[in-house]
Amino acid sequence: MADAATTANPPPPAxxxxxxxxxxxxxxxxxxxxDITEVELKRRQGASLTISCAVDGSQMSDKSMATALxxxxxxxxxKFNVIHxxxxxxxxxxKHLQPAHLKNYYVxxxxxxxxxxxxxxxxxEEGRSTCESLTRLAExxxxxxxxxxxxxxxxxxxxMLGTVSDFSLRQSHCSIVIVRSVGGxxxxxxxxxxxxxxxxxxxxxTNRPAKYLFATDGSHAAHLAFTFLLNYxxxxxxxxxVVAVHTSATEGAEEARTTEFYKxxxxxxxVNGNVHVRCVDRLTTNIPxxxxxxxxxxxxxxxxxxISGYGRKKLGSVSADISTRxxxxxxxxxxxxxxxxxRYLSAGIATMTNEVATxxxx
Numbered sequence: 001m002a003d004a005a006t007t008a009n010p011p012p013p014a015x016x017x018x019x020x021x022x023x024x025x026x027x028x029x030x031x032x033x034x035d036i037t038e039v040e041l042k043r044r045q046g047a048s049l050t051i052s053c054a055v056d057g058s059q060m061s062d063k064s065m066a067t068a069l070x071x072x073x074x075x076x077x078x079k080f081n082v083i084h085x086x087x088x089x090x091x092x093x094x095k096h097l098q099p100a101h102l103k104n105y106y107v108x109x110x111x112x113x114x115x116x117x118x119x120x121x122x123x124x125e126e127g128r129s130t131c132e133s134l135t136r137l138a139e140x141x142x143x144x145x146x147x148x149x150x151x152x153x154x155x156x157x158x159x160m161l162g163t164v165s166d167f168s169l170r171q172s173h174c175s176i177v178i179v180r181s182v183g184g185x186x187x188x189x190x191x192x193x194x195x196x197x198x199x200x201x202x203x204x205x206t207n208r209p210a211k212y213l214f215a216t217d218g219s220h221a222a223h224l225a226f227t228f229l230l231n232y233x234x235x236x237x238x239x240x241x242v243v244a245v246h247t248s249a250t251e252g253a254e255e256a257r258t259t260e261f262y263k264x265x266x267x268x269x270x271v272n273g274n275v276h277v278r279c280v281d282r283l284t285t286n287i288p289x290x291x292x293x294x295x296x297x298x299x300x301x302x303x304x305x306x307i308s309g310y311g312r313k314k315l316g317s318v319s320a321d322i323s324t325r326x327x328x329x330x331x332x333x334x335x336x337x338x339x340x341x342x343r344y345l346s347a348g349i350a351t352m353t354n355e356v357a358t359x360x361x362x
Contacts, residue, residue: 034265037223038231045144048077049232052120052143054134055084055106057097060149064179065106067329068147069113070187070206071177071233081141082106084121085133113204135172145233147177175228175333180326187302187329209237212273213300215291216244218258225306225333226262230269233331240266240273241298245290247282295328304331 053068055061065082072078084106086099095101103119110117120141125133138146187210214229216222226242234240242262244255259275266273276298280290295303303326 032261032264033220034223034227034261037220038227041224041227041231045228045232048079049073049144050079050081050142051145051147052081052083052138052141053106054138054146054148055082055102057102057105058149060179061106062109064147064149064177065109066204066206067177067179067187068145069110069115069204070208070210070235071145071147072113072115072206074115080110080115080117081120081138081143082110082117083134083137084119085124085130085137086121087124087130109204113206139173143174145177146172146174147179149179173334175331178326178330178332180329207237209239210235210302211298211300212238212240212302212304213291213295213298214240214242214304215294216242216258216262216306218244218254219306221306221335223306224335225304226265228333229304229331230265230271234271238272240271241294241300242266242273242275243278243291243294243298244276245278245280245287247280292326295326300328302329302331304333306333307335 049071051068051071053061053065055065068080072080082103084099084102096105099121103121107117107119120137122133122137124130125136128136135146187206187208212229212234214226216226229240242259244259244262246255255277259277263275266275276294278290278294280287285293291303294300
């Protein structure tokens, strides 16, 4: 319990600092861990991505398609899939929500953006949910990035995820993009059109600049997520704000040193953006809230995080909380090799997941 002095003089709010300093030896004297991670990532990932977008005929699916198409790069040989899981038991659905109509609608939408899309439609497997059928189909076709709306035809609710997006986030091996209807106007958009019920799709706009916020804890998973973002998702028109979070119980020296690595990595690649160290006082807030506040303060459209030590049915508490409560589009970049090999059972410096667990016990 806080004492009288603490009550009388409440701790200062979380703060951001872009003037990064550190006390240990300069990063120029050591190998940047991001460079090592980039070599590992490119060796395993290769030059291209397989991007899949899950659709169900909702307006959110239109925005998800536009977002997914904004990541597509034909010059590096990307593949683009449109995934739909049908259910014969739902014989009450309108004609415009039937697979044949949805195929024409979404393939035409991709064609309008000069992208050749493969339509992957499967009936929901007996004994399995739509969620399971979706993730199994995505993995079967080698999906690297699965894009889906936070909610489907039932409508969006803040502070919650729909069943399919929540299941995919927790159990899919591939990285996940959860698209929100609210938030900034970065990434793709749709102009005109009225959804599948309106006939022809609207024009897809994929050149809108996005402002990313990347939250790091200095772990290998965070390094891998950042190198994935810069090498496969970031476009020349986009910018990145890197935020390392520490608590008032620490001085933030390690976080400052980590952000210097990120700053150097960005400068060498001429990425537009900045790095910040954010202090969160656990008496007044928690790590997920601190990250969410940073998204608002820095005016970002998209939040990006990595996952360390996740499993088929386990998700880091910070990643889960942020993905559920974030008001903007969220990208959770997973290291599927982590699941298969259990190489990275713990994160790096001051892991955000451990921080939340410690905070909950106090």
